[in-house]
Amino acid sequence: MAKRDYYEVLGVSKGASSDDIKKGYRRKAKELHPDRNKDDPSAEAQFKEANEAYEVLKNAEKKAAYDRYGHAAFEGGMGGGGGGRPGGGFGGNQDFSSAFSDVFDDLFGNFAGGGQRGGGNRASRGSDLRYNLQISLEEAFGGLQKTINVPTSIGCTTCNGSGAEGGSEPTSCPTCSGMGKVRAQQGFFTVERTCPTCSGLGQIIKNPCKSCQGAGRVEKDRALSVNIPAGVETGTRIRLAGEGEAGMRGGPSGDLYIFIEVAEHELFQRDGTNLFCRVPVSMAKAALGGSIEVPTIDGGRGRVQIPSGSQSGRQMRLRGKGMPALRGGSAGDMFIELAVETPVNLTSRQKELLAEFDELSENNNPESSNFFSSVKSFWDSMKG
Numbered sequence: 001m002a003k004r005d006y007y008e009v010l011g012v013s014k015g016a017s018s019d020d021i022k023k024g025y026r027r028k029a030k031e032l033h034p035d036r037n038k039d040d041p042s043a044e045a046q047f048k049e050a051n052e053a054y055e056v057l058k059n060a061e062k063k064a065a066y067d068r069y070g071h072a073a074f075e076g077g078m079g080g081g082g083g084g085r086p087g088g089g090f091g092g093n094q095d096f097s098s099a100f101s102d103v104f105d106d107l108f109g110n111f112a113g114g115g116q117r118g119g120g121n122r123a124s125r126g127s128d129l130r131y132n133l134q135i136s137l138e139e140a141f142g143g144l145q146k147t148i149n150v151p152t153s154i155g156c157t158t159c160n161g162s163g164a165e166g167g168s169e170p171t172s173c174p175t176c177s178g179m180g181k182v183r184a185q186q187g188f189f190t191v192e193r194t195c196p197t198c199s200g201l202g203q204i205i206k207n208p209c210k211s212c213q214g215a216g217r218v219e220k221d222r223a224l225s226v227n228i229p230a231g232v233e234t235g236t237r238i239r240l241a242g243e244g245e246a247g248m249r250g251g252p253s254g255d256l257y258i259f260i261e262v263a264e265h266e267l268f269q270r271d272g273t274n275l276f277c278r279v280p281v282s283m284a285k286a287a288l289g290g291s292i293e294v295p296t297i298d299g300g301r302g303r304v305q306i307p308s309g310s311q312s313g314r315q316m317r318l319r320g321k322g323m324p325a326l327r328g329g330s331a332g333d334m335f336i337e338l339a340v341e342t343p344v345n346l347t348s349r350q351k352e353l354l355a356e357f358d359e360l361s362e363n364n365n366p367e368s369s370n371f372f373s374s375v376k377s378f379w380d381s382m383k384g
Helices: 007-010 018-032 044-059 060-074 093-102 105-113 137-142 285-287 348-364 366-383
Strands: 129-135 144-157 181-186 190-193 218-228 237-242 256-262 267-270 274-282 291-293 300-307 315-318 334-341
Touching: 007 044, 007 190, 018 044, 018 060, 044 291, 129 144, 144 256, 218 237, 218 256, 237 291, 274 285, 274 366, 285 291, 285 334, 300 315, 300 334
Parallel strands: 129 256, 274 334
Antiparallel strands: 144 218, 181 190, 237 256, 267 274, 291 300, 315 334
């Protein structure tokens, strides 16, 4: 069967540029790849045909010969790199892989590290670090400047982060020729992996720094000053750019993330910007009414007016006495819940007064008196 025109196979015009030819091959390779067409037995043959076409058209000399003589340029020993054997050298796996590897990064770059070649990895960015910081509710209310000690890696001062001793320079890795990656042939495919000799850096150090053992960084505790704004709560995250782990061989440092935890308070409970507290009051104060003083989170005291006849569980509000808003806005409120206390350890006189009060309460509340009389009559009848 007669061979199809190579330009037609790749879907490009005869005057197409090398970039257009490569783009055309890339489209066809994606469209016809056998792994994507397992149910189409003709896909593999078309895929090989596209590789054969690209192997010729990507080469300037072969392309010129093909443009002049067509397929005959590679048959019967007519030159063009055919080597005198039928097919011009396109039928073997070696030439197939050569064509396919030219666009390997374009097709599968995202699965092999974003298509980045290893030569750019010689200086790698340091890791981000996390630091958990616990503060009190009072500190969260007012904000503070706090110094923390962070164990981390910093750039080696002996070699200035290069990892090499005495100012010497790293050399290109002989295994990957400075690419940071090596390729291995597996059937029709070219598999790319990180170079085992240089770990993807593309360089090796023949004379490593004695202080950092060639890493370009050393372990050390650092004292950092952190500005904690007012209004933070548990889970708030503060980022310090460039204060994380130092990069390898002079690479940029990572970031430090500080996670805030606000400790529980013995008096106040927090809900967003609002504060809640439970305040004990005497039975007499709850019955007669009056004002009481309550502590506030800012260290001061606030005055609250209690209505007469107040019961346990009643809530009152002090506006603006809660927590400040982290990102601006008005402060929250403070809610006070009353806890009416029953007096204990009474003196004889207090007992007499309470008994008199109880008697007067019954006389002033005939409905209550009738209720207790009814209860007494019920129990008397049960005894009879």
